[in-house]
Amino acid sequence: xxxxxxxxxxxxxxxxxxxxxxxxxxxxxxxxxxxxxxxxxxxxxxxxxxxxxxxxxxxxxxxxxxxxxxxxxxxxxxxxxxxxxxxxxxxxxxxxxxxxxxxxxxxxxxxxxxxxxxxxxxxxxxxxxxxxxxxxxxxxxxxxxxxxxxxxxxxxxxxxxxxxxxxxxxxxxxxxxxxxxxxxxxxxxxxxxxxxxxxxxxxxxxxxxxxxxxxxxxxxxxxxxxxxxxxxxxxxxxxxxxxxxxxxxxxxxxxxxxxxxxxxxxxxxxxxxxxx
Amino acid sequence: xxxxxxxxxxxxxxxxxxxxxxxxxxxxxxxxxxxxxxxxxxxxxxxxxxxxxxxxxxxxxxxxxxxxxxxxxxxxxxxxxxxxxxxxxxxxxxxxxxxxxxxxxxxxxxxxxxxxxxxxxxxxxxxxxxxxxxxxxxxxxxxxxxxxxxxxxxxxxxxxxxxxxxxxxxxxxxxxxxxxxxxxxxxxxxxxxxxxxxxxxxxxxxxxxxxxxxxxxxxxxxxxxxxxxxxxxxxxxxxxxxxxxxxxxxxxxxxxxxxxxxxxxxxxxxxxxxxx
Numbered sequence: 001x002x003x004x005x006x007x008x009x010x011x012x013x014x015x016x017x018x019x020x021x022x023x024x025x026x027x028x029x030x031x032x033x034x035x036x037x038x039x040x041x042x043x044x045x046x047x048x049x050x051x052x053x054x055x056x057x058x059x060x061x062x063x064x065x066x067x068x069x070x071x072x073x074x075x076x077x078x079x080x081x082x083x084x085x086x087x088x089x090x091x092x093x094x095x096x097x098x099x100x101x102x103x104x105x106x107x108x109x110x111x112x113x114x115x116x117x118x119x120x121x122x123x124x125x126x127x128x129x130x131x132x133x134x135x136x137x138x139x140x141x142x143x144x145x146x147x148x149x150x151x152x153x154x155x156x157x158x159x160x161x162x163x164x165x166x167x168x169x170x171x172x173x174x175x176x177x178x179x180x181x182x183x184x185x186x187x188x189x190x191x192x193x194x195x196x197x198x199x200x201x202x203x204x205x206x207x208x209x210x211x212x213x214x215x216x217x218x219x220x221x222x223x224x225x226x227x228x229x230x231x232x233x234x235x236x237x238x239x240x241x242x243x244x245x246x247x248x249x250x251x252x253x254x255x256x257x258x259x260x261x262x263x264x265x266x267x268x269x270x271x272x273x274x275x276x
Numbered sequence: 277x278x279x280x281x282x283x284x285x286x287x288x289x290x291x292x293x294x295x296x297x298x299x300x301x302x303x304x305x306x307x308x309x310x311x312x313x314x315x316x317x318x319x320x321x322x323x324x325x326x327x328x329x330x331x332x333x334x335x336x337x338x339x340x341x342x343x344x345x346x347x348x349x350x351x352x353x354x355x356x357x358x359x360x361x362x363x364x365x366x367x368x369x370x371x372x373x374x375x376x377x378x379x380x381x382x383x384x385x386x387x388x389x390x391x392x393x394x395x396x397x398x399x400x401x402x403x404x405x406x407x408x409x410x411x412x413x414x415x416x417x418x419x420x421x422x423x424x425x426x427x428x429x430x431x432x433x434x435x436x437x438x439x440x441x442x443x444x445x446x447x448x449x450x451x452x453x454x455x456x457x458x459x460x461x462x463x464x465x466x467x468x469x470x471x472x473x474x475x476x477x478x479x480x481x482x483x484x485x486x487x488x489x490x491x492x493x494x495x496x497x498x499x500x501x502x503x504x505x506x507x508x509x510x511x512x513x514x515x516x517x518x519x520x521x522x523x524x525x526x527x528x529x530x531x532x533x534x535x536x537x538x539x540x541x542x543x544x545x546x547x548x549x550x551x552x
Binding site: 099118121122124125127128129131132136185186187188190191195197 | 375401404405408461462463464467473
């Protein structure tokens with residue numbers, strides 16, 4: 001299999017110490033089946049092509065369609081996407097800036113393998129931003145905006161099949177990105193986009209049980225609807241802190257065990273890893 | 277005067293509504309006297325030159341050595357710095373990404389004029405980051421690190437001349453950047469660097485009275501020294517919130533008056549603007 005699909009998971013951090021099986025992370029990425037839906041062979045100007053390649057690759061990485069550590073085969077990607085190699089290389093450089101891709105001299109471009117330390121940093125930043133966002137939107141959300149948030153969470157009712165968990169994992173990303181967009185802070189939107197802050201926090205899988213976090217989303221929406229600022233703040237703070245604290249505990253444990261969290265790759269748990 | 281030096285100020289936000297005098301913001305920037313200390317004519321490779329030009333221009337902008345709205349004269353800059361035009365243009369594009377420079381089609385590159393809305397966004401983000409930083413460092417700072425923070429604030433004792441206020445304005449930036457560096461969160465350090473988050477918050481001048489903020493810095497250091505986490509958090513939260521709240525009030529007032537804060541340039545107050 002050329003492109004490893006490893007979406008949908010709940011990562012029980014208790015077992016974070018299990019080393020990642022090397023082989024699972026080393027698939028060669030050459031733009032396989034997952035790219036066939038794109039407009040092959042379409043001519044585009046250089047900047048347009050770069051953006052086009054960039055968007056496809058970013059989605060592949062962020063949504064776990066390519067495994068961390070995979071190497072990009074530039075020639076095959078260019079061929080597959082119907083562009084020259086220049087936009088492929090430019091797109092890879094842009095992804096490198098965003099921390100999604102590693103450029104290893106004389107070896108090439110690889111899907112970045114998040115480490116435990118980086119995932120904790122992402123969640124720490126995410127928590128700070130989300131509290132800021134809640135404080136910014138709390139008195140300003142329109143009924144229409146609250147309805148949009150409700151609609152994102154509406155399909156979920158607490159019965160979890162692997163397919164529903166994958167759907168929820170995507171909806172969760174949309175929910176938090178939407179709230180951030182609603183904050184009307186252009187700077188924070190730009191930095192979230194540039195560093196893929198929210199999206200990358202999902203690259204370790206779902207840190208917490210979907211049932212727990214779904215419930216918190218619904219309680220948050222209810223508080224926003226009732227204009228209950230204090231409750232909304234409290235739920236949002238707890239919600240944001242939970243994953244960060246789980247990760248912090250895992251990182252502290254690693255340190256105690258003498259394992260360097262800045263070296264340890266984040267393990268993504270597949271459906272089999274589910275504990276509920 | 278080719279390069280307007282407008283460092284050292286305390287911005288009383290009560291008078292934020294005074295329109296900025298157009299002429300004061302429109303000096304042509306052509307790499308005048310302030311650049312003469314650099315290594316003229318030295319040969320550098322292209323990337324090295326870009327970084328060299330970038331660092332000089334960034335410092336000029338962030339430290340108020342060039343007025344917002346100033347146009348960059350690319351030819352003269354290249355001549356003055358002893359480089360070709362390519363690194364000058366590349367450096368300007370990098371500064372554009374960071375929000376420090378505007379690239380106006382068919383007109384050229386200009387020093388970005390921060391708006392009131394942008395300054396508020398910067399302070400809102402800064403507050404979120406600084407609270408995060410304090411939480412990250414609070415149990416981890418070494419005596420040596422605390423001593424470094426003390427040393428940055430040591431020269432100030434509450435007697436304020438314009439020269440001392442300018443020095444303090446720079447020390448304040450060093451203090452907060454140093455704390456952020458101490459947080460050991462590489463992601464946050466990278467985004468602070470990329471968007472010049474902390475440094476740009478100083479581009480509106482000093483928002484609060486130096487005497488007040490100096491006192492808070494000293495109290496914070498004392499709490500860190502005594503490992504009094506609760507007090508340190510409280511001081512840091514108050515310190516970070518004060519400027520953001522002043523700006524938020526100013527922006528709310530502007531909105532009520534029907535003035536768009538995303539259009540209103542931030543006024544930088546010079547020594548004459550001092551109220552203490």
